[in-house]
Amino acid sequence: MNGYNAIAKILKKENVEWMACFPSNPLIEAVSEEGIRPIMFRQERGGIMAADGYSRVKSGKSFGVFACQGGPGAENAYGAIAQAWADSVPLLFIPDGVSLMETDVKPAFWASRNYERITKWAESINSPERIVPLMRRAMHSLKNGRPGPVLLEMHRDSMTQEIDNLDTYSIPEESKVSPSDEDIFEAVGQLVNAKNPIIWAGQGVLYANATEELKELSDILGLPVVTTMPGKSSFDERNPLSLGSANRTAPKSVWKWLGISDTIFAIGSSLTKTNYGITIPDGKKIIHSTNNYEDINKDYSVEIGLVGDSKIILQKMIECVKSEFTTDQEVFQKSKMKTIDQIKSTKKEWLEEWSTLLNSDMNPINPYRLINEINKNIDHENSIITHDAGHPRDQIMPFLTSTVPASYLGWGKSTHLGYGIPLMIGAKMAEPNKFCLNFMGDGAFGMSGLDIETSVRSGNPITTVVMNNGTMGGYPARYPQSIEKFDTIKMTGNYATLAEGMGAEGIEVNNPEELKGAIIKAQQLNSEGTSALLDVKTQPELKMSTYEELLQN
Numbered sequence: 001m002n003g004y005n006a007i008a009k010i011l012k013k014e015n016v017e018w019m020a021c022f023p024s025n026p027l028i029e030a031v032s033e034e035g036i037r038p039i040m041f042r043q044e045r046g047g048i049m050a051a052d053g054y055s056r057v058k059s060g061k062s063f064g065v066f067a068c069q070g071g072p073g074a075e076n077a078y079g080a081i082a083q084a085w086a087d088s089v090p091l092l093f094i095p096d097g098v099s100l101m102e103t104d105v106k107p108a109f110w111a112s113r114n115y116e117r118i119t120k121w122a123e124s125i126n127s128p129e130r131i132v133p134l135m136r137r138a139m140h141s142l143k144n145g146r147p148g149p150v151l152l153e154m155h156r157d158s159m160t161q162e163i164d165n166l167d168t169y170s171i172p173e174e175s176k177v178s179p180s181d182e183d184i185f186e187a188v189g190q191l192v193n194a195k196n197p198i199i200w201a202g203q204g205v206l207y208a209n210a211t212e213e214l215k216e217l218s219d220i221l222g223l224p225v226v227t228t229m230p231g232k233s234s235f236d237e238r239n240p241l242s243l244g245s246a247n248r249t250a251p252k253s254v255w256k257w258l259g260i261s262d263t264i265f266a267i268g269s270s271l272t273k274t275n276y277g278i279t280i281p282d283g284k285k286i287i288h289s290t291n292n293y294e295d296i297n298k299d300y301s302v303e304i305g306l307v308g309d310s311k312i313i314l315q316k317m318i319e320c321v322k323s324e325f326t327t328d329q330e331v332f333q334k335s336k337m338k339t340i341d342q343i344k345s346t347k348k349e350w351l352e353e354w355s356t357l358l359n360s361d362m363n364p365i366n367p368y369r370l371i372n373e374i375n376k377n378i379d380h381e382n383s384i385i386t387h388d389a390g391h392p393r394d395q396i397m398p399f400l401t402s403t404v405p406a407s408y409l410g411w412g413k414s415t416h417l418g419y420g421i422p423l424m425i426g427a428k429m430a431e432p433n434k435f436c437l438n439f440m441g442d443g444a445f446g447m448s449g450l451d452i453e454t455s456v457r458s459g460n461p462i463t464t465v466v467m468n469n470g471t472m473g474g475y476p477a478r479y480p481q482s483i484e485k486f487d488t489i490k491m492t493g494n495y496a497t498l499a500e501g502m503g504a505e506g507i508e509v510n511n512p513e514e515l516k517g518a519i520i521k522a523q524q525l526n527s528e529g530t531s532a533l534l535d536v537k538t539q540p541e542l543k544m545s546t547y548e549e550l551l552q553n
């Protein structure tokens, strides 16, 4: 058995069922021998984005794997690994590598060195006996602590030699960490005694499978919940205590409660300040729980840090509330109802303000009407929705109601245009019976559109909604001269026809009245095994759901 066979057998032991790839790596043949299905993407970045989507939907319980060639393959993968790193997604990246004699000879691309700053762990297989211990360390890293991409570079000279220590491989398990009872008691005490506390829930809640516990803690303390963009779907947005999700756009309720709250309990969040989120205003008490100690006191000074697994921490907090704190139920229920009423009326006022755009009959179609039709015409609990970078993200995030865990994949601490199509192919691999839809612009289509063919060929029918506004909507104001003289950011294309050429069904939508039928048809087509693309003629829309002024309350 050579090194490739050994790695394939370890992946099999780790229950890996499929591997994204492009185009050449001896591991592709070796995993096939083990019954692991390779899926070839149209380029490296697509394969990694799909591995990422799979890991997200599986909440890290299984993880995506991607293999490619060295040199240009490993080089072209950079953007997608950078995205997975920014969003803390666990996946295994396993590129081929140049000969060990040449790793340090310029201009050879030494992947494990070049990826050091954007992977959690990156090593080279530099001798055949080290394959087993390196795979053990790679798997340990994937399963423990703050998630992130892990890279193992396979130098051919080690990989082609005989391996005789495979039986020494044992599967690394997740070790869960939990804070002391004293710290839990102090955190709960501060929440109980705060005047206006809220919860800030991140994707750690999804990875820890802790959505039920989050709901219970919110319920027994009457705490409103805001989710982060990657944490969207960790708290059902139909819950009366849901404020919504915080991208840099958000429902008015998010802005209002971030303004009026005095204490914020962040759970399963790195609390990273980002362009694609809302910065917590000064003067709040912050209780911060995350599985990575390095994130505590990183961007904010915190009152109490609770390092550990979100599920265990929430369970301990629930037990602590019940056993250590007595409340006058009548007083508590009254104040909880008051909070719920306030949230309800803020949301009502917000939706009224937006109703003209959400129900607009404008032609070309207004993006908010399109979003509203998607929101009204999908089966939320059996769908997985994602956005793409730019205005599509900023416009859909506040208005798409997420329900069950992973019904929405919010991504973007970095924001790689085109992520949505392959992300949904990976999501479909993880949940074949769910309707998987990505919402993107015509600019984004250019980055990954050809992977619609991958969805068709691999039997993963997904729906792509393209807002075809003929431009990159956020940019015109920056280029008045350039546009006037050279029409610089104009883009044209019939994406429905392109989709047809790849074996999907393309549907052109030119009028708002056609939207409902097209969205229903796409679901039908996907359930019959056909990928769909809605090419929707939209107009650029600059109004965003931002209420910065409310943060100052």
Ligand SMILES: Cc1ncc(C[n+]2csc(CCOP(=O)(O)OP(=O)(O)O)c2C)c(N)n1
Pocket: 079, 389, 390, 391, 392, 415, 416, 417, 440, 441, 442, 443, 444, 445, 467, 469, 471, 472, 473, 474
């Ligand atoms: C790889 C990469 N390059 C550049 C960007 C910057 N960027 C963000 S949005 C955007 C344009 C989006 O245009 P389009 O997809 O047509 O959406 P629209 O705003 O027109 O609705 C660009 C270039 C990015 N996110 N990713």
Ligand SMILES: [Mg+2]
Pocket: 441, 442, 443, 467, 468, 469, 470, 471, 472, 473
């Ligand atoms: Mg556009």
